[in-house]
Amino acid sequence: MSVDLATVAFWIIAIVLVGSALAVVVERNIVHAALALILFFGAAAGIYILLNAEFIAIVQVLIYAGAVTILVLFAIMLTQHSMGRNSNPVSTQWWLAALICILLGGGIIFAVGHSVLVTGSTSANVLPPGSGADGGSVVRLGQLLYSPFSYSYILPFEIASVVLLVAIVGAIMIGREEE
Amino acid sequence: MSVNLQTFLVLGAVVFCIGLFGALSKRNAISILMSIEIMLNAVNITLIAFAASFLHTSNQGHLLTGQIFAVFIITVAAAEAAVALAMIIAIYRRRSTIDVGEINLMRW
Numbered sequence: 354m355s356v357d358l359a360t361v362a363f364w365i366i367a368i369v370l371v372g373s374a375l376a377v378v379v380e381r382n383i384v385h386a387a388l389a390l391i392l393f394f395g396a397a398a399g400i401y402i403l404l405n406a407e408f409i410a411i412v413q414v415l416i417y418a419g420a421v422t423i424l425v426l427f428a429i430m431l432t433q434h435s436m437g438r439n440s441n442p443v444s445t446q447w448w449l450a451a452l453i454c455i456l457l458g459g460g461i462i463f464a465v466g467h468s469v470l471v472t473g474s475t476s477a478n479v480l481p482p483g484s485g486a487d488g489g490s491v492v493r494l495g496q497l498l499y500s501p502f503s504y505s506y507i508l509p510f511e512i513a514s515v516v517l518l519v520a521i522v523g524a525i526m527i528g529r530e531e532e
Numbered sequence: 533m534s535v536n537l538q539t540f541l542v543l544g545a546v547v548f549c550i551g552l553f554g555a556l557s558k559r560n561a562i563s564i565l566m567s568i569e570i571m572l573n574a575v576n577i578t579l580i581a582f583a584a585s586f587l588h589t590s591n592q593g594h595l596l597t598g599q600i601f602a603v604f605i606i607t608v609a610a611a612e613a614a615v616a617l618a619m620i621i622a623i624y625r626r627r628s629t630i631d632v633g634e635i636n637l638m639r640w
Contacts, residue, residue, distance in 0.1 A: 363535045378554035397573045404584040428617040432624040442559045450556035458549035465541045513607045520611030528618035
């Protein structure tokens, strides 16, 4: 059994990903949880690179690890009385939430194990060596998003930009001081 | 152990359930928002794993629909984070708390 570099990298990144997600959920200090969230986003970007999605990985680092975590840290700074050790409390009914999550996770994993779509392609390794020889998926992704002539997602893209504009205006209107 | 589509789907399911547990069990509104971001990233992992799988197993690989979906999910998640954090700050300004157990105006 040969172990290649991509497999080793996958398992390292997967352990970091699950561990940092657990840290975000379990950590009692909310600032530490937000810092673990940065690590989580970075590990997710590593998974995307392993899956030949370079553009998504770069966008992940820029938007999530860069912008969203800074926004979350600013909101924490504006809303905490004190950076105490118990600034991230857990509900008294956390066991019910744990039960729901275990049932849902077991259901999803059972479905993945028995799906025809998935088990029909288990032999194929999704970590291909050097399939990006023609410039990777970025060129094709750009054509699919922007091209006005061929088959593309130009209309959803424009609607997404309107959604972003509405979000900017809404955030300013909701967040500004009264009077 | 070889890494195939199933491994990525199980990873996405595990991360999604961790995020769901955080979203259901936390009392701090910002912490709930962070858990929702974890869930959105788990869905992105699943979609991109399907895109990479179809790239090599079918003749529809040039479509890259999974990655297109991931781009739109990231866009909507960024908009959602901005609006939700503005709402949290507005609630904190009026009520001096972001504990979701104490924001109970619409409680049945």
